[in-house]
Amino acid sequence: MKKSLKALIIEDEELARNLLKSYLKDHPVLEIIGECENGFEGVQKINELKPDVVFLDIQMPKITGFEMLELLEHKPEIIFTTAYDQYALKAFDYNAVDYLLKPFSKERMLEAVEKVVDRIGNNENTHNKLEQLSSYAVNEYLNRIVVKDRHKINIIPVERVRYIESLDDYVLIYTPDGRHMKQKTMKYLESHLNPKDFIRIHRSYIVHVDHIAEIQQYEKESYVVILKDRTKLKVSKTGYKKIKDVLHF
Structure with missing residues (x-):
């Protein structure tokens, strides 16, 4: 099958980025088009490269993954890669956006990818889901x-x-x-x-x-x-x- 979906990795830890790339390198549908180590760079790359799916960490330097979502002009699918289940699990339960809780296996990651592939194939409204996600994500007062x-x-x-x-x-x-x-x-x-x-x-x-x-x-x-x-x-x-x-x- 020809690769047809563009993927971007946004993760501050190099080891975690390398792990994702190794898991995805032979995927028949996804093509990794770039990687970022912080949310500032992530906003620029998403709006510039317009990926179909983003693998996104939550706790990063400068701005969090949730704060980054609020700044996007292009609205991709989001798969969280995080060690903080108190955020990702709640967001997933509310919006059916998948997450990968570190440490995760290749099989678990491929399961998350298949959900996104199905969603894109079914033309579900990603923009609305992302708006709901960024609104729901904060469960404490903003500082x-x-x-x-x-x-x-x-x-x-x-x-x-x-x-x-x-x-x-x-x-x-x-x-x-x-x-x-x-x-x-x-x-x-x-x-x-x-x-x-x-x-x-x-x-x-x-x-x-x-x-x-x-x-x-x-x-x-x-x-x-x-x-x-x-x-x-x-x-x-x-x-x-x-x-x-x-x-x-």
Whole structure:
């Protein structure tokens, strides 16, 4: 059978990359078109080479595998290669994306490959599965947000975030250094940012508590939040109640 699927390996450990290459070298369908040792390089290679499937480690330097998934323009199939089952197993159970728990055998890897080959052959919607995966993957509050601005990847610690604004299917993240656009929903960020630090004050705004300077009433039951840099943001009735609950006034 002619090789027809392009595969990319993203793994920070050279021994693990070599093991995968040795397991896959004689595969009749998959062709390895490249390898990367970190998520920064992985984003570039995926968007450039457009592989059909990626063998992806989760815990890597700079950015994690899950953070990398959020930055992709091209959406390949993902097979995890990881030693951390608390992430990969949950993601697999929720989205039926396969994983290889280290140490794994060649037989187990080939089983995972066959699942991906079948999925691609059945034209399943990889884009939706990957969106669900990157949304589900984080099971604790975010301590940083990764964004891609053209050819640059920025890692923003959440304490640097002043507020977040909704923009259709994107959000604008405001920091002291400027603003950054990210393809995420407000619902996702509201549920993944610590509610002690971030308040959804309006359907269009999430605010970092530490950046609130004052709250002003401008009409009956209508309020605005004024940030320390004097930015004014509307507050909904629900948002005002959340502010009172968090700030205890």
